[in-house]
Amino acid sequence: MPIIEFDENRCDCNPGETLLECLDRYNCPPPSSCQSGLCHTCLMRCVKGTPPESAQNGLKDSLVKQGYFLPCVCYPEGDMKVVMPDDAAAPHTSAKLIEKTILTPAIARLRFAVDEDFSYIPGQYTNIFKSDEVARTYSIASVPVLGDYIEFHIEKISGGIVSEWIFNTLKEGDELQISEALGECFYQAGEEENNLLMIATGSGFAPIYGIVRDALNQGHTGEIHVYQGAGMAEKLYLVDEMKILAEKHENLFYHPCLSRDATEDFESGRANELALTEHADLKNWTVYLCGHPEMVKATQRKAFLAGASMKDIHSDPFEFAKT
Amino acid sequence: MSDALFDQLGGEAAVNAAVDIFYRKVLADDRISRFFDGVDMEKQAAKQKAFLTMAFGGPHNYTGKDMRDGHASLVKDGLNDSHFDAVVENLGATLKELGVADDLIGQVAAVAETTRNDVLGK
Numbered sequence: 276m277p278i279i280e281f282d283e284n285r286c287d288c289n290p291g292e293t294l295l296e297c298l299d300r301y302n303c304p305p306p307s308s309c310q311s312g313l314c315h316t317c318l319m320r321c322v323k324g325t326p327p328e329s330a331q332n333g334l335k336d337s338l339v340k341q342g343y344f345l346p347c348v349c350y351p352e353g354d355m356k357v358v359m360p361d362d363a364a365a366p367h368t369s370a371k372l373i374e375k376t377i378l379t380p381a382i383a384r385l386r387f388a389v390d391e392d393f394s395y396i397p398g399q400y401t402n403i404f405k406s407d408e409v410a411r412t413y414s415i416a417s418v419p420v421l422g423d424y425i426e427f428h429i430e431k432i433s434g435g436i437v438s439e440w441i442f443n444t445l446k447e448g449d450e451l452q453i454s455e456a457l458g459e460c461f462y463q464a465g466e467e468e469n470n471l472l473m474i475a476t477g478s479g480f481a482p483i484y485g486i487v488r489d490a491l492n493q494g495h496t497g498e499i500h501v502y503q504g505a506g507m508a509e510k511l512y513l514v515d516e517m518k519i520l521a522e523k524h525e526n527l528f529y530h531p532c533l534s535r536d537a538t539e540d541f542e543s544g545r546a547n548e549l550a551l552t553e554h555a556d557l558k559n560w561t562v563y564l565c566g567h568p569e570m571v572k573a574t575q576r577k578a579f580l581a582g583a584s585m586k587d588i589h590s591d592p593f594e595f596a597k598t
Numbered sequence: 599m600s601d602a603l604f605d606q607l608g609g610e611a612a613v614n615a616a617v618d619i620f621y622r623k624v625l626a627d628d629r630i631s632r633f634f635d636g637v638d639m640e641k642q643a644a645k646q647k648a649f650l651t652m653a654f655g656g657p658h659n660y661t662g663k664d665m666r667d668g669h670a671s672l673v674k675d676g677l678n679d680s681h682f683d684a685v686v687e688n689l690g691a692t693l694k695e696l697g698v699a700d701d702l703i704g705q706v707a708a709v710a711e712t713t714r715n716d717v718l719g720k
Binding site for chain 1: 610613614617621625639644648651656657659
């Protein structure tokens with residue numbers, strides 16, 4: 276009989292019983308509604324063992340890849356350890372800072388060496404722990420096959436305990452803890468010919484820098500339009516690297532945008548507004564949105580109304596911690 | 599409502615085909631779009647899917663209480679029969695666009711109608 280681990284519970288799953296029914300019998304069910312795999316209310320994640328394929332029908336590929344499944348249609352075939360989808364009690368890994376570069380007065384680039392078994396997909400995020408109690412979420416900008424390190428772009432937040440500590444105190448050689456990589460804002464296999472629209476503001480460019488290089492590396496053939504925006508020039512970074520990349524790949528179009536400063540080097544205006552004006556019909560496009568939460572929300576809606584399908588809009592709003 | 603309607607419409611595939619079209623119509627409808635300002639679009643899309651499944655006669659655990667609780671704050675903000683009518687109209691237009699026969703559209707509208715009092719907190 277498969278054993279299901281969930282929180283403190285070890286549950287024996289009876290033959291012919293769904294995982295949801297099993298957890299219900301042990302009085303620890305997740306919220307559920309349709310109980311037939313349609314509404315996705317009971318979505319959970321499997322962190323040990325493998326969910327049967329039939330329990331992942333209808334889920335986005337990005338969720339399938341990360342072990343998400345629907346307990347209401349899951350007939351376990353072996354032992355599984357399951358968690359709620361937003362469970363932060365995920366395993367930790369130690370990471371050693373091997374390179375710290377101040378890219379602009381507002382942005383630092385950190386590169387860490389991590390254990391080989393730390394796996395991630397470019398664009399996912401992880402928590403960086405300053406101490407056991409204090410952590411902040413940062414997106415991963417690196418691509419595994421391009422280097423043996425994981426890279427973060429840290430935006431200096433005035434009064435932000437973690438970002439100021441990173442800028443002022445953290446030094447090369449220091450070790451800290453990071454959580455496992457999570458999130459589903461990443462390049463989707465099977466969309467090599469789709470046109471991609473990527474919009475980032477501030478350090479929201481970190482995941483985009485990972486995703487765009489991941490896409491190119493995987494041989495993406497459709498057009499890729501990257502709009503990188505900021506208010507002031509000091510928050511636009513890696514511009515030269517992106518220009519070089521765009522020169523190398525004729526399907527990559529790079530638009531650095533400044534909304535407040537006007538200069539000849541950059542397009543003038545908000546990245547999201549320029550992007551949506553220049554691409555008014557997004558039918559069959561895949562859209563990536565990372566950065567300021569208000570920008571992400573508003574643009575998500577506009578992109579959807581411009582014809583992009585909900586499942587093809589991937590976003591990563593950068594909420595700032597209230598400290 | 600019987601599974602017969604759900605099967606005639608094409609089951610889950612029909613729900614998947616309808617959800618983007620329906621949600622886009624609702625968001626683009628000036629009569630009701632304001633009620634969706636600031637909502638989490640992914641969560642909302644999942645709710646739309648659950649609603650469509652139910653309206654299509656599919657499997658669901660619909661409870662009037664969930665529907666009441668979910669819409670209570672919107673009712674306070676002025677949600678009324680005209681808005682409910684607009685949603686049903688968008689639902690019909692969605693099905694029409696997908697080539698669904700009129701009598702089936704009528705049946706879907708009838709199922710949707712059974713939620714009116716709960717949605718509007720009557």
